[in-house]
Structure formats: C-alpha cells, structure tokens
Amino acid sequence: MPGSDLRVGIPRIxxxxxxxxxxxxxxxxG
Structure with a gap:
C-alpha cells in the first residue's frame, strides 16, 4: 500500500x- 508506505516513510526521513x-x-x- 503506497499510502501506508508514505505515512511511515515521511517520519523516517x-x-x-x-x-x-x-x-x-x-x-x-570543517
């Protein structure tokens, strides 16, 4: 599910x- 992946991917990044x-x-x- 792309929606679930995004939900977990955003906070991970x-x-x-x-x-x-x-x-x-x-x-x-430096």
Missing amino acids: LRRRARWVSVRLRHPR
Whole structure:
C-alpha cells in the first residue's frame, strides 16, 4: 500500500535528517 508506505516513510526521513543535523551540530567538521 503506497499510502501506508508514505505515512511511515515521511517520519523516517524526518528522523534521519534530525539525527544528521544533531550530529553535525554536536561534532562540527570543517
């Protein structure tokens, strides 16, 4: 079901992005 996949896919991407941003802020690498 595409609808269910999107419902679970959107929050997954948001969580991944939030984690990546938090890691970048915690360990900034020039």
